[in-house]
Amino acid sequence: MRGQTISALELAAAVALFLGAALYAFHIQTMVDGGISAVGRMTQEQHAGVITVEMTNENRKLIYKGSEVLFTLREVQAGGFNMYVDGVLFQSGSNPEELDLSIIDLEAHYDAEYVRRIDGEVESIQFVKVR
Structure with a gap:
């Protein structure tokens, strides 16, 4: 009986760690998504005709x-x-x-x-x- 209790506690701890990690990953993903949305809003008003010329290999300027x-x-x-x-x-x-x-x-x-x-x-x- 004691072994089953210990196994159940270990399983509960593993599930709690997994759920905590999943919640943390969701929180990070939400922050990244918010950052991407903010960048999208900031660049929305930029003129579509503004294109940076590709860098050349000669002088890397x-x-x-x-x-x-x-x-x-x-x-x-x-x-x-x-x-x-x-x-x-x-x-x-x-x-x-x-x-x-x-x-x-x-x-x-x-x-x-x-x-x-x-x-x-x-x-x-x-x-x-x-x-």
């Missing part, structure tokens, strides 16, 4: 179209970082509607150089027109 450079101004407006386009500074937190955007050629391609702080956060992005 990111190349952006002029329209993508303009789109990056939204992050500058949010105060994320400073942006330079051919040496012209777009200050963090500035309103793109008040800036002279004629410096950005929509048909051109731009090399992007990311300047990071010690903690890895982007301090500024420098776009230089590819000639």
Whole structure:
């Protein structure tokens, strides 16, 4: 009788551990699903015409179209970082509607150089027109 009681307690403990692990996995999946939904909502308003040019194998630099450079101004407006386009500074937190955007050629391609702080956060992005 004592052996059966111990077996029943071990089975109950195993079932409790299994249910706890399943509940934890469900909780993690819910958090991941929420994150994916949030990213979907954030990128919903992006223009479908904004496509990053594929990286080339020669120099491994990111190349952006002029329209993508303009789109990056939204992050500058949010105060994320400073942006330079051919040496012209777009200050963090500035309103793109008040800036002279004629410096950005929509048909051109731009090399992007990311300047990071010690903690890895982007301090500024420098776009230089590819000639």
